[in-house]
Amino acid sequence: MLFTGPSFPRHSVAALFAAAALCSTVGACSSSSSGTAPRTAPGAAAGGVTPLGDPAIPDRQAAQFPEQWRLKTGAGATFAAQVMAVSNSPAASAAAAQIMKDGGNAVDAAVALGFALAVTWPEAGNIGGGGYTIVRLADGRTAALDYREVAPLAATRNMYLDANGKLTDKSVYGHLASGVPGAVAGLTALLERYGTMKLAAVMKPAIALARDGFVVDTALSGSIERASKTLLRFQSNSPFTPNRKPLAAGARLVQPDLARTLQAIADQGPKAFYASWIADSLVAEMQRGGGIITKADLAAYTPVWRAPIRTSYRGYALLSMPPSSSGGVTMAEAMNVLEQYPTLPAYGSTRWFHLFGSAYQRAFIDRNAKLADPAFVPVPLAQLTSKNYAAKLRTTINDTRATPTRDLDAAMTQAAREPEHTTHYSVVDAHGNAVATTTTLNNSWGSSVWVRGAGFMLNDEMDDFAAQPGKPNMYGLVQGESNAIQPGKRMLSAMSPTIVLDPKDQVLLVVGAAGGPTIITGTSQVILNVIEHRMTLGDAMRAPRVHHQALPDSLTFEAGGIRPAVLDSLRGFGHAMRELRSLVNVNAIMRVKGGWEGLPEPRRSGGAIGY
Ligand code: GLY
Numbered sequence: 001m002l003f004t005g006p007s008f009p010r011h012s013v014a015a016l017f018a019a020a021a022l023c024s025t026v027g028a029c030s031s032s033s034s035g036t037a038p039r040t041a042p043g044a045a046a047g048g049v050t051p052l053g054d055p056a057i058p059d060r061q062a063a064q065f066p067e068q069w070r071l072k073t074g075a076g077a078t079f080a081a082q083v084m085a086v087s088n089s090p091a092a093s094a095a096a097a098q099i100m101k102d103g104g105n106a107v108d109a110a111v112a113l114g115f116a117l118a119v120t121w122p123e124a125g126n127i128g129g130g131g132y133t134i135v136r137l138a139d140g141r142t143a144a145l146d147y148r149e150v151a152p153l154a155a156t157r158n159m160y161l162d163a164n165g166k167l168t169d170k171s172v173y174g175h176l177a178s179g180v181p182g183a184v185a186g187l188t189a190l191l192e193r194y195g196t197m198k199l200a201a202v203m204k205p206a207i208a209l210a211r212d213g214f215v216v217d218t219a220l221s222g223s224i225e226r227a228s229k230t231l232l233r234f235q236s237n238s239p240f241t242p243n244r245k246p247l248a249a250g251a252r253l254v255q256p257d258l259a260r261t262l263q264a265i266a267d268q269g270p271k272a273f274y275a276s277w278i279a280d281s282l283v284a285e286m287q288r289g290g291g292i293i294t295k296a297d298l299a300a301y302t303p304v305w306r307a308p309i310r311t312s313y314r315g316y317a318l319l320s321m322p323p324s325s326s327g328g329v330t331m332a333e334a335m336n337v338l339e340q341y342p343t344l345p346a347y348g349s350t351r352w353f354h355l356f357g358s359a360y361q362r363a364f365i366d367r368n369a370k371l372a373d374p375a376f377v378p379v380p381l382a383q384l385t386s387k388n389y390a391a392k393l394r395t396t397i398n399d400t401r402a403t404p405t406r407d408l409d410a411a412m413t414q415a416a417r418e419p420e421h422t423t424h425y426s427v428v429d430a431h432g433n434a435v436a437t438t439t440t441l442n443n444s445w446g447s448s449v450w451v452r453g454a455g456f457m458l459n460d461e462m463d464d465f466a467a468q469p470g471k472p473n474m475y476g477l478v479q480g481e482s483n484a485i486q487p488g489k490r491m492l493s494a495m496s497p498t499i500v501l502d503p504k505d506q507v508l509l510v511v512g513a514a515g516g517p518t519i520i521t522g523t524s525q526v527i528l529n530v531i532e533h534r535m536t537l538g539d540a541m542r543a544p545r546v547h548h549q550a551l552p553d554s555l556t557f558e559a560g561g562i563r564p565a566v567l568d569s570l571r572g573f574g575h576a577m578r579e580l581r582s583l584v585n586v587n588a589i590m591r592v593k594g595g596w597e598g599l600p601e602p603r604r605s606g607g608a609i610g611y
Helices: 011-017 091-100 106-120 184-195 199-212 218-234 256-268 269-275 277-289 293-298 327-339 350-370 385-396 518-530 537-542 565-573
Strands: 076-081 086-087 130-136 142-147 304-305 309-312 316-320 422-428 436-439 498-501 507-516 553-560 577-580 585-592 595-601 605-609
Touching: 011 199, 076 605, 086 091, 086 585, 086 595, 091 106, 091 199, 091 309, 091 422, 091 553, 106 130, 106 199, 106 256, 106 422, 106 436, 130 184, 130 316, 130 498, 142 184, 184 199, 184 269, 184 304, 199 256, 256 269, 256 277, 269 277, 269 293, 269 385, 277 293, 277 565, 277 577, 309 327, 316 327, 327 350, 327 498, 350 518, 350 553, 350 565, 436 498, 436 507, 507 518, 518 537, 518 585, 537 585, 537 595, 565 577, 595 605
Parallel strands: 553 577
Antiparallel strands: 076 595, 086 422, 086 605, 130 142, 130 436, 142 304, 309 316, 316 498, 422 436, 422 507, 498 507, 507 585, 585 595
């Protein structure tokens, strides 16, 4: 099999899925691709089989990128007629496709993918972190599942300040940085409500990958190498750094402890994680390193079913994540502002970047001041997502002049930072069921703490709280009071798993991203590139991206992604332009004539696999 992205694990996928005949080459699978159709109606819970229509969207138009931009227009995406799974790990995408070939629906496949990612993409895929999932079933039902971590019961508002009131790095590194993990509770709840297969069946690929190992690719070896110093600070015996050396590309990563943990979850369900020897191992690890998560914290953890944020953009419906994530609200608010313009300027023009940045500058001001865990803070959802409010915000945008963030309502100006490293996956099946999941340990490799005996990394999600409300944090940013630390509270997230429906109410896009606050702007740019600029999925994903989050008060852009004359004009408008090599790690699926196209982030690695 061939995979999109620069590198791929060779052995394990081939061994696991040799018989599968799955499509994964960019542009290589035709609509007559091999593969048997999945069982009819794999579970009434997931909705009956209805013939899937072609997308109700206008024809695509050729995109134009700056000459110096490193990703070219016109490159394709992987096509498959029936099902598609896209993630940052080819092996995990293959696991999902195989589950659907075995008769599972998109939910079964997404849960299989989530557990497999904890093995093959351990820097962000996880069972020691948390995430969010949006489901849209073929029969029209929708759901949002919040399995974000929560602050431990012993957490206190100032727990990350030293004796002089100065912020330490303990919210990022080490045992105190972790919130109570939600991933296992979330994935199992998702399967129970909307899946059709047994937990043990969907976890099989993950267990095999952990037990038998897989060949480490350059993406993973590079990630281990970059993190190895910190990983070694907290343990010397993890499988990622054998003999205190980072595992090299081509080596086999075998994770027997993780295999045992996954097997216990497969056999006993979530209580294995939250109330048995795995919980004991986690708590023992906490006690070894001065952490505060207890068995009572683990026993109390509960995922929350919520109604997705549902908004519309020029006749398309967007379903995305409500608080405790800021993703759906912020996206709805900014896109409502952009919708106020009868037509938007061409992609790549000065005015396009100016309007996009200005809309998000305003949405982030609200996001950073007003959004938080709704169990602790009243959140003005209806106001922030209303078209009337967007119309008012639109009047604050000058067409040729950037507004300094400090001149917008000062009470709204709280900042966000850009934590690395999250991961998103999208899955669709032949029935039209769609799942969008974003999951994270927060930073790459989370807190850098690996749970001895149980074999998984722990998150450093406590750093998504405002550790020092009203004062700059260790990144020089100011965070809001509403997101202060409180026991049992979920920290505000930017994760934005999103499903877009076309005007006929059929799934058009299943999309989401990694990259802290840039998740929101990155996800929305792919959506706007498809809806507004009529790009193919290939171009929509490769198009240069920008980002505005109110503070720092700058328009961030990708090197080579804006024509020099446009850059000059944007500076002339008053934008402080900030250049980065690369913005956002998006994974997306799009409905096209006769099937689906899938594309992992062209700036990173990953796999789009279907049949
Ligand atoms: N940890 C990144 C986020 O939740 O936004």
